[in-house]
Structure formats: structure tokens, C-alpha cells
Amino acid sequence: MSLQSNKILIIGGGIQGCATAYFLAKRGQNVTLIEKDRIGRHASGVNAGGVRRLGRDVLEIPLSLAAMDIWQNLYQEIGEYAKDFHPCFYLKVAVDEAGREIGLMRAEDLSRAGFTHEVWVEDDHIQARLPHLSTPTHGGLLVEGDGWATPWRIVQGFANVAKKHGAKIIEDCRVTSLTKFQDFWQIQTAKGLFEAESVVNCAGAWAAGIARLADDHIFPLEAYAPMLVVTDKRPKILPAVMGVVAHTLSLKQLETGQFVIGGGVRSKASPSINQSDVLLPKLSSSMKLASKLFSEIGNAQVVRCWSGIEGYMPDNLPIIGRGRQNGLFHGFGFSAHGFQLGPGVGEALADLVMGQQPRISLEAFRPDRFVN
Ligand SMILES: Cc1cc2nc3c(=O)[nH]c(=O)nc-3n(C[C@H](O)[C@H](O)[C@H](O)COP(=O)(O)OP(=O)(O)OC[C@H]3O[C@@H](n4cnc5c(N)ncnc54)[C@H](O)[C@@H]3O)c2cc1C
CATH class of the missing domain: 3.50.50.60 (FAD/NAD(P)-binding domain)
Structure with a gap:
């Protein structure tokens, strides 16, 4: 050529x-x-496919907010493809008092820095919006209008x-x-x-x-392989994307009823040969945490797990x-x-x-x- x-x-x-x-x-x-x-x-x-402003490093928030402006008007940019973005609320719950303290501190820091998109909510608010939650929480951090997309x-x-x-x-x-x-x-x-x-x-x-x-x-730059699992179809019980304060869990339920679970848990990546591993014990700890939030997940069958190659900065x-x-x-x-x-x-x-x-x-x- x-x-x-x-x-x-x-x-x-x-x-x-x-x-x-x-x-x-x-x-x-x-x-x-x-x-x-x-x-x-x-x-x-x-x-x-997590489209989240929640939990961002404060230094990254302005970029995340600018990106969200585009997500919210995605149809104007990419037309029909935009229907693969599903806005909902994004919630990180505290599962103990230590998590509550971390979350409350985060909410205070954000408010002091002038950010209003991420707020602290108490357990009664959470239970009202997530009636299928299997456990009381110690409150949580909430962002309205984040969501998930088919990447x-x-x-x-x-x-x-x-x-x-x-x-x-x-x-x-x-x-x-x-x-x-x-x-x-x-x-x-x-x-x-x-x-x-x-x-x-x-x-x-x-x-x-x-x-x-x-x-x-x-x-x-270091390469690692974040991992995910997807379950079989279950009754629709989760209208939000969820995480747990001070844990790396990310949990959502697709329109098919399948749960996608994973997030920060990662394995070995070999970018030179386009390969990434899956470490089942780490994924099963994410599954356990997700099942604590929704016991229905404990009944679900994993149908697939995978990982992808990602570059991390220190x-x-x-x-x-x-x-x-x-x-x-x-x-x-x-x-x-x-x-x-x-x-x-x-x-x-x-x-x-x-x-x-x-x-x-x-x-x-x-x-x-x-x-x-
Ligand atoms: C399992 C998993 C879950 C994740 N979950 C989320 C989430 O919920 N929310 C979120 O915000 N982020 C998430 N991420 C992170 C997110 O996917 C990445 O940060 C983002 O996709 C990086 O995009 P990129 O374009 O920089 O990299 P990539 O998508 O890796 O694209 C880089 C491309 O460059 C190409 N390339 C490399 N070398 C060459 C070369 N020499 N010549 C030509 N082409 C080359 C590669 O083939 C590759 O296609 C997740 C990542 C993984 C793996």
C-alpha cells in the first residue's frame, strides 16, 4: 500500500x-x-457498562460531569445507538458502621467542594426504593440519572x-x-x-x-484484567446500579433479568498476546456480597464469566x-x-x-x- x-x-x-x-x-x-x-x-x-459519576476521585469529577452532559444528550450525537444507555439511580450502600462513616465523610467532602450530584441517603429512603433488598443498610451514597449501557x-x-x-x-x-x-x-x-x-x-x-x-x-502503566459474571434470568427486582461503600462490587440487573456482577475484582492480563485470565475465587466473593444484598442472587446460576484487558495508572x-x-x-x-x-x-x-x-x-x- x-x-x-x-x-x-x-x-x-x-x-x-x-x-x-x-x-x-x-x-x-x-x-x-x-x-x-x-x-x-x-x-x-x-x-x-457502568455509567457512573458516583464515587469518582474528586479530581476526576469535572471530567465525569462533562461526559455526563454528553450521555444525557446522547441521541443528538449517535442517534439510535443512544437507546442502549439506560439511565437509573446509582447507589453505594454502607453495610456496616465503618462504611457509614466513610460514606458520610465522602458526602461532606463533596458538599464542601461544591458538588451536588452525589448525596447521602438514609436506610428508610433506600428501603423504599429497593423493596427487595434483603438486608438493612447503614445508609448510602446516591446519584440520580447515572445508569448503565451496552458497552x-x-x-x-x-x-x-x-x-x-x-x-x-x-x-x-x-x-x-x-x-x-x-x-x-x-x-x-x-x-x-x-x-x-x-x-x-x-x-x-x-x-x-x-x-x-x-x-x-x-x-x-500496568495491565490487569477486571472480571465480570452474568447470571441466568431472574425476576426483576433491581431498578438501580449498586455498589457497596469501601468494596469494589458493581451490581446491576439487565432488561432480560440477568444480573451482571463484578467491578473492581481483577486478574492477570497479558496484553502482548491479547489474553486475560479469570480467577473464580475472587468472583465468588463478589457473588457472595451481591447475594447478601439480594438473597435472590444466591439462587441464580452463573452462565458466563469473562475479563478484559485494562491499563492502570499508579x-x-x-x-x-x-x-x-x-x-x-x-x-x-x-x-x-x-x-x-x-x-x-x-x-x-x-x-x-x-x-x-x-x-x-x-x-x-x-x-x-x-x-x-
Ligand atoms: C471487565 C471490565 C469492566 C469494566 N467496567 C467499567 C464500568 O462499569 N464503567 C466504566 O466507566 N469503566 C469500566 N471499565 C473500564 C473501561 O472499560 C475502560 O476504562 C475503557 O474502556 C478504556 O477505553 P480505551 O479506549 O482507553 O481502551 P480499549 O478499549 O482497550 O481500546 C484500546 C484499543 O487500542 C488498540 N491498540 C492497542 N495497541 C495498538 C496498536 N499498536 N495499533 C493499533 N491499535 C492498537 C487495542 O486493540 C484496543 O482495541 C471496565 C473494564 C473492564 C475490562
Whole structure:
């Protein structure tokens, strides 16, 4: 294949790369996205689909709120695909006094910082909204209007609408080298040589390798494999997405009646061979905690479990910003909570690439924050 010239080349077809391609293409930019496997093949397509502002690091809240503005108007952006987002309430309950103290402190900190989306509610409020709960709680943290989505459909939505706006998407095409020549990047791939003014690194758990190819910073990115299980169909009893304060549980019930359980529990990932493990004992501890909340879950059969490869940063905050050399941008390291952020990240990266000011500060996500 002969050399292909592009203004902007995005590496990685997960939610971050596809949302970035969408916002750039919508604004009339010449953009190509290159994916080594298939769109949404990795974390973005296999995650729990939790669309949550609840429980975010305070430094991440402005980005999460900006992303939520887009989720709430998703139909305007990706049309029919938006029906795969199901807004509901998101609740993290305290199951003991220690959890209550942590939750109350969190609510106070947020209120002092001026955030009003996440509030403390007492057990009577929780019982009234979740009559099938099998246990009294010690109160909980609540966000109205968060929810869950079918992850691969949302990623497909951003990718397909980006294409409608003129973006090119090339799958089964691994980037193998990145070299800066004067004002251009030359990008060697499995499908030939590309040239671009700007390169956006949205390569997920593989992104530190892309940065290395570009002679950028050394990033302390580690790959792990968050895990999930899905049960058989049960009577509909859970109208919210739930977690437990100070635990990593995430629990929801799909429209089919199946429970999806997992969240923070993670196993070993081997990104170089696209492989991730499942550790059943860890998953069964999530199942036990979920069954404590709803005894019905104790009767459910697990029909499938899986994991996906995710890139984690030491401070659990993503890297979003300019690289060391002109024309290089990064958006990766989402540490198991990047799906909800995706639309906000895509918009912010599109702003950066076009030399515009993003609507929120990206200071907390500076790529050079680990450089001594
Ligand atoms: C099981 C699980 C549950 C989760 N639950 C939630 C949740 O409920 N809510 C939430 O907000 N987040 C959740 N997450 C986290 C979320 O899925 C991720 O943070 C997010 O999807 C990361 O998106 P990404 O685009 O950065 O990465 P990815 O989706 O991994 O995309 C990166 C892409 O880059 C491609 N790539 C890599 N190297 C190259 C190369 N050399 N050339 C070309 N392409 C390349 C990869 O093939 C990959 O497709 C979960 C994750 C997992 C695994």
C-alpha cells in the first residue's frame, strides 16, 4: 500500500479513540482511526457498562460531569445507538458502621467542594426504593440519572457515526513504529505507511508501548484484567446500579433479568498476546456480597464469566494531554473506570488536537506528572 496522508491519526478503536474520531470528524477534520484488532474488541466492548459519576476521585469529577452532559444528550450525537444507555439511580450502600462513616465523610467532602450530584441517603429512603433488598443498610451514597449501557453498542455508535461524518476506520491494522519527520509523523502499520500532522494515542493497556515508539515519556502503566459474571434470568427486582461503600462490587440487573456482577475484582492480563485470565475465587466473593444484598442472587446460576484487558495508572487517574513532541496527544490509563468518561475524553482530545481550550481543566491528567 502506498503512503497515506492524513491530518489526524488515532491509534486505538476503544471508546476513547472512537469518541475522539467522532468529535473530530463531526467538526470537519480529516481523521483516520487505526485499530490492531476490531472496534470495541478490548476493555471498551466487554466492560460492565457502568455509567457512573458516583464515587469518582474528586479530581476526576469535572471530567465525569462533562461526559455526563454528553450521555444525557446522547441521541443528538449517535442517534439510535443512544437507546442502549439506560439511565437509573446509582447507589453505594454502607453495610456496616465503618462504611457509614466513610460514606458520610465522602458526602461532606463533596458538599464542601461544591458538588451536588452525589448525596447521602438514609436506610428508610433506600428501603423504599429497593423493596427487595434483603438486608438493612447503614445508609448510602446516591446519584440520580447515572445508569448503565451496552458497552459495545455505544462504541459501535461512536465509530459508525464518525464514519458518516467522513472518518476512516481501519481494523486489523497494528501500528508498529512512529517517527517524527519535521512537521509530520510517519506511522508504520500492518497495512502500510501513514503520515499525519497529529497522532492521538488511545491504545488502552498498550498505550505506554505506543508512547515508547514515539520516544515520549516512560509511563508507569500496568495491565490487569477486571472480571465480570452474568447470571441466568431472574425476576426483576433491581431498578438501580449498586455498589457497596469501601468494596469494589458493581451490581446491576439487565432488561432480560440477568444480573451482571463484578467491578473492581481483577486478574492477570497479558496484553502482548491479547489474553486475560479469570480467577473464580475472587468472583465468588463478589457473588457472595451481591447475594447478601439480594438473597435472590444466591439462587441464580452463573452462565458466563469473562475479563478484559485494562491499563492502570499508579494514582488511578488517566493520562490526557499533549506528549513531549508537537503533534502527539495521549488519552489512556483509565484504571477500570473509563467507559463513562469516554464521550468527555473524546470531546476534550478533539479540542486539544484542534488547538482549542477544553471545557474543563485537564491539569490532573498531565502526561508529565510522573516525570522526575
Ligand atoms: C471487565 C471490565 C469492566 C469494566 N467496567 C467499567 C464500568 O462499569 N464503567 C466504566 O466507566 N469503566 C469500566 N471499565 C473500564 C473501561 O472499560 C475502560 O476504562 C475503557 O474502556 C478504556 O477505553 P480505551 O479506549 O482507553 O481502551 P480499549 O478499549 O482497550 O481500546 C484500546 C484499543 O487500542 C488498540 N491498540 C492497542 N495497541 C495498538 C496498536 N499498536 N495499533 C493499533 N491499535 C492498537 C487495542 O486493540 C484496543 O482495541 C471496565 C473494564 C473492564 C475490562
